[in-house]
Every structure is written in structure tokens, then in C-alpha cells.
Amino acid sequence: MISVHLILFLAFGAVCVAGAISLLAQTHPINSALSLIAVMAALAGEYLLLGAEFVAAVQVIVYAGAIMVLFVFTIMLLNAGVEERTKGSRVAILFGVPGILLGSILMAWVVLRHSGTESVNIGVIPGQTAGWGDPGAIGQLLFHEFLLPFEITSVLILIAIMGAVVLAGKPAASRTSPSPQVAPGKKVS
Amino acid sequence: MVPLSYYLVLSGFLFACGVVAFLIKRNIITIFMSIELMLNGVNLSFVAFAAHWHALAGQVFVFFVMVVAAAEAAVGLAIIIAVYRTRETLNIDRVNLLKL
Numbered sequence: 001m002i003s004v005h006l007i008l009f010l011a012f013g014a015v016c017v018a019g020a021i022s023l024l025a026q027t028h029p030i031n032s033a034l035s036l037i038a039v040m041a042a043l044a045g046e047y048l049l050l051g052a053e054f055v056a057a058v059q060v061i062v063y064a065g066a067i068m069v070l071f072v073f074t075i076m077l078l079n080a081g082v083e084e085r086t087k088g089s090r091v092a093i094l095f096g097v098p099g100i101l102l103g104s105i106l107m108a109w110v111v112l113r114h115s116g117t118e119s120v121n122i123g124v125i126p127g128q129t130a131g132w133g134d135p136g137a138i139g140q141l142l143f144h145e146f147l148l149p150f151e152i153t154s155v156l157i158l159i160a161i162m163g164a165v166v167l168a169g170k171p172a173a174s175r176t177s178p179s180p181q182v183a184p185g186k187k188v189s
Numbered sequence: 190m191v192p193l194s195y196y197l198v199l200s201g202f203l204f205a206c207g208v209v210a211f212l213i214k215r216n217i218i219t220i221f222m223s224i225e226l227m228l229n230g231v232n233l234s235f236v237a238f239a240a241h242w243h244a245l246a247g248q249v250f251v252f253f254v255m256v257v258a259a260a261e262a263a264v265g266l267a268i269i270i271a272v273y274r275t276r277e278t279l280n281i282d283r284v285n286l287l288k289l
Contacts, residue, residue, distance in 0.1 A: 009191045020206035029218045050240040067262045074266045083216040086282045096212035104205035108198045160260035168267035
């Protein structure tokens with residue numbers, strides 16, 4: 001019997017697969033970015049099916065919202081056009097696509113064969129009345145067991161912000177050139 | 190109910206698509222997006238295993254992956270802007286020297 005879960009999984013999975021293939025096939029970066037946004041939105045649906053509501057919300061807000069906006073912004077800032085095919089990319093297509101296809105088929109075969117049809121346990125844990133995967137439980141885990149990694153993450157973000165400002169800031173030539181700090185004719189005491 | 194292996198196959202497919210895009214794309218920004226696709230595939234298997242074993246730590250790892258992806262996107266796009274400023278191109282084949 002086909003359950004609603006399976007139908008929803010297949011629907012979101014089809015969007016994921018179509019988006020991923022579209023990312024591969026498109027030649028213009030903005031189209032690739034939009035198909036990646038579709039993949040991320042469909043993945044948020046998959047997370048909802050797995051009972052991870054908070055992760056789904058963060059996926060939409062952070063990934064599809066913040067990160068992809070950054071990507072689209074950069075594509076438009078740099079006025080990226082249609083990419084050109086070169087000798088190297090043709091060789092990569094020739095060897096890369098069959099190799100990866102073969103590898104993923106092999107992996108799918110192994111996974112499907114050896115894990116059987118055991119279903120993912122979604123829902124309430126026996127003996128526990130509260131819902132599983134709610135933000136409160138994640139927060140408890142994040143701020144107790146994973147407190148140190150969480151704090152280190154904030155340092156990482158800070159370093160990334162500073163790095164982005166330094167790298168994308170003014171070009172080095174204009175930064176090192178002497179700029180007049182005081183107006184001419186004015187005496188510095 | 191959906192078997193765990195279906196989620197793993199979907200996650201593996203997304204990762205493989207990311208690898209292929211990484212190999213055959215010649216635009217730096219698209220290559221960067223394919224890395225994001227790979228990270229998304231890994232995230233899906235993290236969440237699937239977290240649901241399967243009732244281990245909430247899997248979802249916390251997803252947050253850390255997202256944070257690293259955000260930091261990586263900020264720094265990487267800044268590097269791409271810097272490269273474009275000096276090279277005037279986004280084609281990865283034309284960017285073959287670390288020297289300016």
C-alpha cells in the first residue's frame with residue numbers, strides 16, 4: 001500500500017532530482033542558481049517529512065534565503081554571462097559523467113540491497129509524550145552538549161565576516177596609495 | 190512509511206550531481222553552487238539518520254554544516270569578486286595562476 005508519506009517523498013524527491021539535473025544542464029549561472037533554490041526548497045519538504053521542522057525552517061531561511069541571495073547578488077554584480085565550453089570541460093564531461101553515474105548506481109544498488117525496506121521511524125518515541133525534533137529539544141542539545149562547538153562557530157563566523165570584508169573590499173592598489181589626510185594649506189600641529 | 194534507503198539514495202544522487210557539476214562546469218560561481226549542492230545532499234542523509242535512530246545530534250550537525258556553508262559562501266564569493274577584479278573573467282580555465 002502506498003502511503004501519503006511515500007507519495008510526498010516521491011514528489012519532493014522528483015523536484016530535487018529535476019533541480020539537480022537542471023543545475024547541471026543550464027549554462028547560465030542565474031538559471032543554475034534558481035534550480036539550486038528549487039532543490040533547497042524541496043529538501044525543506046523532505047526535512048518536514050522526516051519530522052525535522054526546525055531544520056526545514058532554517059533550511060528555507062538560511063540556505064534558500066540568505067546564502068542563495070548572496071549567490072544571486074554576486075552573479076548580478078559580476079554580470080556573469082553564459083559559460084563557454086573548453087577542451088578541459090569536454091574531457092571532464094566525457095569521463096566524469098559516466099564515472100559518477102556508474103558510482104551512484106553502484107552505491108544505490110548496495111544501499112537498496114543491504115538495508116532492506118526498513119522504514120524510518122517518524123513520530124513520537126514510545127515512552128515519550130513530547131514531539132520529537134522540536135526546537136526546544138534541539139536548543140537543549142545545542143547549548144549543553146554542543147556548547148563549545150557552538151561558541152567556536154561564532155568565532156568562525158566573525159573571521160569569515162572579516163575575511164569577506166578584506167577580500168572584497170577596496171583593491172590593494174587604492175588601499176596602499178597615500179591619501180591626503182589633511183587638507184593642503186592646513187598646518188598639522 | 191518511507192524506507193531509510195530511499196532517503197540515502199536521494200542524498201547520494203544529489204551528492205553525485207554536485208560532483209558532476211563541480212567537474213564539468215567552467216564558471217566559478219556555478220562550481221561554488223555545486224559545492225552547496227553536495228553539502229545539501231550530505232545534510233539530507235544526516236537528517237534521515239537522525240530520524241531513523243532518534244538521535245537529535247544529527248540535526249545539530251546539520252546546523253553546523255549550514256553555518257560552515259554560510260561562512261564559506263561569504264568568503265568564497267569575496268574571493269570570486271577579487272579574482273574577477275584582477276582577471277576580468279569567471280572562466281576557471283583562464284584562472285590558472287595564483288599570481289596576480
